Amino acid sequence: MFNYNQGITAFTKVPELMDGVSYMKLRNEAQVNSGMKPEYSNNYINGTIKQEDPYLYPDVDWMEALFGNTAMNRRANFSARGGSDFANYYTSLAYYEEESLLNTDALQSYDASTRFRRYNFTTNVSMDWTKTTKFELGVQGYVTQTNLPGINPEEAFANVMQTNPVLYPIMYPGGIVPGVSSAGAQPNPYAQVTQTGYRNVFGNQIYSNARLTQDLKFWVPGLSASVMYSFDAFNSHTIGRTRNRSTYLLNRVVPYLDNGDMNLKLISQGTNDLAYSRENNGRRANYFEAGLNYTKQWGSAHNVTGMMLFNQRERVEAFAGSVTSSLPFRNRGVAARGTYSYKDKYFGEVNFGFNGSENFLPGKKYGFFPAFGVGWVVSNEDFFEPLKDVVSFLKVRYSDGFVGDGSGGNRRFGFLTIVNTGAGGYKFGSGTQTTSFGGTNIDSYGTDITWAKSHKQDLGLEFNLFRDKLTVVTDVFKERRSGVFLQRQSLPGYVGLNSDPWGNFGIIENKGIDGTITLNPINIGKDLNIDFRGTFSYNKDKVIDNDMPPQPYDYMERKGVNYLSYFGYVAEKLFTDQAEIDKSPNQSSLGATRPGDIKYKDLNGDNIIDANDITRIGNGDVPNFVYGFGFNVSWKQFYAGAFFRGVNGADRLINGDGVIPFNNSTGPERSNLFWQAEDRWTEENPNPHAFYPRLGYGAAVNKMNSYTSSWWVKDISFIRLKTVDLGYNLPKTVAKSLKMKSARVYFRV
Amino acid sequence: MPDDVLTVDDIFKSRANTDKFLANVYSYLPSENQERYTNTNQSGVFVGASDEAVYNWSFPYSTQLNSSTWAKTDGAINNWWNNYYRGIRNATYFMSKIDSANALEVPESVKISFKAEARALRAMYYFFLVRTYGPVVITHDNLIDPGVDVGNLKEARSPIDTCIEYIVSELDAASANLNYTPWNGEIGRITKGACAVFKEQALMLAASPLWNGNTAYSDFKNIDGTPLLNTTYDVAKWARAAKAAKDFIDEFTINRTDYALYKETNSDPFMAAYLSCRNVHTTEWNKEWIFARSKTGSYLRYDRTPKHVGLAADQQGAGALGATQAMVDAYFMKNGRPITDPLSGYVATGFNSFKAPYDPSSRTTYNQWIDREPRFYVGITYNNSYWLYGSNIVTNMEFAGNSGRSQSTSDVSPTGYIVRKAVPQTETERGSPLFRLAQVYLDYAEALNESDPGNADILKYLNEIRTRAGVAIYGGAGLPAPADQDAMRAAIRAERRVELAFETVRFFDTRRWKIAEVTNNAPIYGMNMTGNGAAFYTPTIIQQRVFRKERDYLFPIPNDEVLVNKNVVQNPGW
Incomplete structure (x- = not known):
């Protein structure tokens, strides 16, 4: 039997990032809110709006720069089975290939496209050695080949959220990599994917098992015994040819020299040569079992079975x-x-x-x-x-x-x-006279x-x-x-x-x-x-x-609630003005409170918001209700089917770098913004239930809003249309004329 | 079941593991050169959270202290507490086992010496805790069972004076079994001098206004009513601190010559003073260094080297640790007078041609920075100054300059000044100093002025510092000695601020003296980083600092700690 599939992949949903002009306006707003000077002048913002010079006034959507819209995957299978009275076999071969959505730079001499290929094989043989002795041997496995850019694509993806749209352009003319830090901070995500060389990962996995079954009916009717041994091994090795290129930045004050050349300043010294690296990984596992089976029927009414099994498993991590x-x-x-x-x-x-x-x-x-x-x-x-x-x-x-x-x-x-x-050690000495432990x-x-x-x-x-x-x-x-x-x-x-x-x-x-x-x-x-x-x-x-000491208040107890519960402050709304702050419970133990900050609920009634006002604020991200339903309809040669799937009772605490604008753990200037930043508290529009509190610039001004609180707990219940099948079975006569038993045309999502 | 794996019982059978276990006990010493990433090797917040400097970055934890947005649930607060106590337990464990170590590999003399090192380290870790958290729980030689029922944990915080007594007596006991020079010549091991300087520091802390008769803490008590400090001022505490400092000076610099102020010679006395004050930091383990965390990581180069865009990577830095205008103004003039003195000759505006000690030639310089004392040029990188390393590099921090805000909004000075003190040319592992002799001199002068005002030693040791720094001594030609105890106190404090600038001392001084509610509750000023040319030289508010005197003098006890054991009370205001 042979079958071939061709598929197209695309992101279901991509985070939508804020454009450069809005980003600059919001950054200015955040800085002014924090008692700082605004970063971007009107002139500079106007230059970006006009897009007179994309190198001097960059405005980059890094998601778009990194990812294409669609990629292909393909799959082919071949299988066969057969045998005689005493032996049977089954064998199959499969191939799967998937390309990624990451862009590549066609100018590079090497292949840094991200691509995954897998070859599967399976053979199973069973033999009747005697009338009561059966032997089965199965070998399955696969070989994979993965091609990757020099750095992990996840890292580039994470850097998208650390690279604002106006930091630098995607590339300068002539394939020059833009950068801002001599220490390598805020690396260019596009360059990470396209300019850092490549890595090849080769992996192979083998699963094997042998089973011997002996029927013991000549001794006790209904009794049989079997032993099984299996051996699995996985190995992989990675060859890296990677590099870190020099980075440059266009001088913003004097962008062009008298001769018209770009006034690019060296930021970090790198190389164009590909360096070599290697990495190995592997593990193996053994499994042994021996068992006795007994089946017996007395008359037509009584059925008895018995089974006893010994098993032993061993796994070794090779690296x-x-x-x-x-x-x-x-x-x-x-x-x-x-x-x-x-x-x-x-x-x-x-x-x-x-x-x-x-x-x-x-x-x-x-x-x-x-x-x-x-x-x-x-x-x-x-x-x-x-x-x-x-x-x-x-x-x-x-x-x-x-x-x-x-x-x-x-x-x-x-x-x-x-x-x-391997715990923390210490070095004594000075200069080259060192004793190290x-x-x-x-x-x-x-x-x-x-x-x-x-x-x-x-x-x-x-x-x-x-x-x-x-x-x-x-x-x-x-x-x-x-x-x-x-x-x-x-x-x-x-x-x-x-x-x-x-x-x-x-x-x-x-x-x-x-x-x-x-x-x-x-x-x-x-x-x-x-x-x-x-x-x-x-x-x-x-x-x-859970071995936690009794909490000062019942609502702080982590016993009596589900294990994955989130605990934090209860957010009520955003403060409208200073007058409201003044008459509300004192939040100063958490930081400075400003209008537009989250107002937390005083649970113990002491008029102070502190760690004693923490309680359960969410169920956790594992749903407690999961459901699915679907149907198939067929009419003559046509058929259609759909399957829906839904979850309920799950919520996610959104946290981490990039969630709150200008509050990155590595510095506020590394914050990229989601489009949601438009929906925020401002003095002009003091919406107490905006998505974001008032913008602030830096870790201190954002402190009040960055505590774990119900403000950031979002319901993630959903129902989705998981699959849709539409198809047409070719009439048997047509199939026969094509020398096939049956054939169909279908569409599946 | 794993065999041939190292078990607890095997550790002290071999010398190699004994060495390594003690090395781990050492590893909890703070590496203050790594302040950028707070908590790295126990690094603190003490330069960036004092009124002398500010980071442009908001991720160092000092940001939270400066705006008083730190909280008792913060991870950093937990980390210092937990890690010092880990160091303490590991030291106690080492001390409990070393006596029975395999004598064939670990001879008796080594056992004695190593045990004393562990004992001293344990006392030091208590000192670091007490200095930040105030009174703490002392576990003595107990190794609390990991399986203990929490209900049985009844430990409470010991009053501050008990904590100090414990630290002092442990250091004395350790010192008795240690040498003047480090064991086996391994620089960085605990010596008698290291024990003595920590003892002196602990007694200074106990004598200072924060803990000596501080009536603001009259309600600071344990749950059973035990007061955690004595709210009656006791001048004898100062006398004891003065004696400890004097004993140190006598034993280590007069009777012996273990330590001395670092001095370079040069035909130009200004240059000699400049080089002395600069190289005392860059020349590792010179005679002035009493104790440091040896051979440890450092972020000083990148923090303190300006951006210098376009230059080779090793001449580019971030320059993100800015000095404040207040600190710049605290430096004396070349003639030894403060800039507020009408006789100082200080000019606040305008420009002139001036040749700085490190500069091969004269260049146009803002008048504020002309003819200041040598330590100013050691400490501060100002606009249009010549860079310390490389050749022909001039730092420009104006908006369009090579180290200005147009180059980077992250790796840039926040104030238009960059801390220059101790900046190395390349970032290699080096010693991160904890205490040097100059501080002991200044401690001595301070403690003596409180306990025995008018004692001639006060002026003597204060002037030792000024002489080395190349500024006129008090009571010499043209500069009268401070008139009374108050004036002397002010002079000693002003000298400390300059001499020990950016060395993590000011943070604790402002708290010991209870002046942080003033010094850290005011705006930080600097130059105008968005201006070019003349516009740059406009005093600009960089940061509004907040200090809540009812709580911010002490670190909070981690919230979890207080929840688990009711006997551990929280600090005032937290």
Whole structure:
């Protein structure tokens, strides 16, 4: 079988940046608001409006400079299967290629286009060695080739938000790179993508597994045994040919020399030669399992199955950064399961896991986690027979059990106190007479850590209506995780620990419900078919314990709310004027308060806004309600389908560099503005609910507004049309004339 | 389970790891040459947040202090606190283990010396904490169990005098087991001199108005009612500080010659003074340096070298650390008089031809900057001055100039002056000085003037500083000695401000003396950075500074700390 796809990619949404003239006006406004002189003269702004000289009056949309509108991707697959009575095979080859939206400079002699290529291969063979012995061997893998610019494109993207539109032009004539800092600050994002050379990343991954299954029915009927071993390896290497070119800046006061040449001043000394660098990465993993399976039926009513499995996993990071992470990651466990069913009406299951983890003290390494489940297919009972026309299937089930987590949090060997020989060191001496010592200290403190346990309960209801045309599956679940790995948060700084120890400090509860409703294809009229599918999932979690000391006020408690909750001040509005500030609770412990700043809510009623007025202000960015629904309609040879997906109950705290204008952590002049900056508080238009508070220039004047507060928490619930399919199946006769079994033309988004 | 991994029990079996563990204890010493990125190697905010200088950049944490927008939840406040306490715990741990170290690799003499170094470092870290946060929690030799139940943590802050006593007694104990010269000749290790200077500094702090009888802090008490300072002034504290300074001078500069004021010779006495005052900073570990963080990172070159656009990269800097007009005005005239003295000969406007000590030729210079004392030329890069390194480089900070605002709005002086003191030609790892002898002289004069006004040593040591700086001494020809205790206090303070400018001293002086509510609560002035030519030379407000005297004298205790343990009370006003 062969298939080929050609696709086009484009950004769904691109941040819209402010143009140069508006940027300058806003910067002037911010500076005047901050008691400073405005940066840009009217003359200069007028020059930019007129665009007389794009080198002297640059006005660059860096997003546009960096990215093209569309890029291509293509995909091809080939697969084949076959075999005889004793052996079967399956093999496939696939190719995938994707170009990026980044622009390149056609003048460069090397290829710095960003491009990804992947070749996949799969072969699976299964053989019957004897009548009772089966051997399977599978090998899958891929080879990737990635071409990248000399620097990471993410970095250039981040720099777009650090490069204002009037800083410098994209390039000067003759391929000269503009820059402003001899120390390399505010590098030109376009030059980063197009002028820094290139990197080739070559990666390969192999997954292999061999399984031997022996039927033991000659010994005990229904018994079989299998062993499986798999080996996975990943390797990659990167060859870099990169450079940093010299940068220049046009003198703004005397831009042109008497002979008409541009008066470019050297800013930083670089080179046009490509330097060589190399980087390697890799990891490998081993997995072994051995198991026994048992199936037995007594009469027509009783079914029993049993399973016992031993497994062991090992993973090694080939280029680990430290001794601790270079040690193999290991897990070992035994699992067993037994099931019983009676007449397809009653089902029961017991299982357990006995798992070992490297992260705990000998003696605490293994955890025992039992579980059971019961089910009842009500619709198979005799008394249900009359209802079957309406309710064709009805099942109730319940499961209850424990699962363990042996990961130990973000820390390996949590029981061990680990010494770090790469801690901060010290150099004695002066000039060339130096004695230098690396540092050793106690990096992480060993604690009495053990398995985290999760108690899961699930009640399920499944039913089909109208001769299975409508099927519904719903589950109500509850999970209580105890001994959750958390870093201690309650130890005061004066204890002097180099890091907070990990322990089983958390208890978290999660409850929810999810379900799927499917309407199987039904005919309406002769040629019209329709089907429908919907899913939803709702959950709510709650921190019961987290090793935090009791808070002075209940509303500050981080227990009793969901784990990812945001905490901060409650923003009410923007201050209208000084009179309002004067009669409002005092915010001065947070900084200077000006009209147009965020007014925070005084929660404890002491008329002072301080750290005691912090409370829960958001749910976090993981939605607690996820849903999707879609349908397909077909009419004769035509068909159409759509699928919608939505999330609810998620919000995001927007923070970081670039969110608040002129408040970058690396300096206000590095702030690029989003178009939203137009919607701000000004004296002329003191909108108390504008998107942005009054503009200010620098970290101090923006301090009041930069605290974590509900002002910056934005709802990110959405519903989107995920896929649309439109197509036409060629009539069989036409397909046949093209020597094909079937063929179709389609469009998919 | 990992084997052959270094465990706690193995550290002190080998000399190499013992060395490295102690090196880590050392690594918490602050590297003040890295102030640009606050908290880097414990660097502080002390030049940019004093009235002597201001960064053009807003990211150094000094920005938040200058506008009084700092808050008890700020990360920087947490970092200093937590890191010094880490240094303290690591030192305590080292001290608890070193005695049982493998004797085959770590001989007894090394154990004694290293233990004393760790003890001294621990006391120094307490000093750095007390200097900024005030009274702190002292954990003595306790290593609090990482698994401790928080409910059992009952530690409270110790009163300031208890903290100072602890620091002093620990330094004394350490000093007894240390030498005058660093162990194994390794410059930067703790010596007797280093212990003595920290002791003297701690006693100066305790004697100063902020902590000695400060009635504004009468409600500053622990939860059990223990006052955290004595609100009754005690002159004996000054006497004790004076004695500590005198003991230092006697022991290290008279009975022995470990330290001395740095002096260069030149046929031109003005030039000699200029070179002495300049090179005392650029010549690492000369005899005047008592203690420094050795061989550490530095951002001084880029901070203090003007933009100099178009020149090679090593002659280009940011020049973003601007000196304030107030600091420029604080320098004396060549004749040793302040510019406010009608006899000083100071001219505030106009231009003349003038040859600065570093300049091969005369050039047109604003009258304010003509015939100032040598330390002015050491400390300040002013407009149209000749650059210290390279050749034929003249710094122009006017709007269109090679270091003006038209070149960069980021890497530019905020004030039209750039701090020049201590600027190196290339950025290499070097010592970041903590205390030098000149400060001990000035401390001595100050403490003596408070405890024993009229004592001849006051003038003697004050004049030692002036002599080296090439300015007329008080009580010499044409310059009368200050008339009384108050006048002498003013003279000593004026001298300190100039001699120790940009050395992180002024920040603490203005707080010790409780004058920050004046000095740091006023606009900062400079030149007009958007002007060219004559328009440049217009006094311009650069920054409006705010200092809330009810809270800003002390760093806040990190908010988390106060939430966890109710016995740790917050500082006044926070």
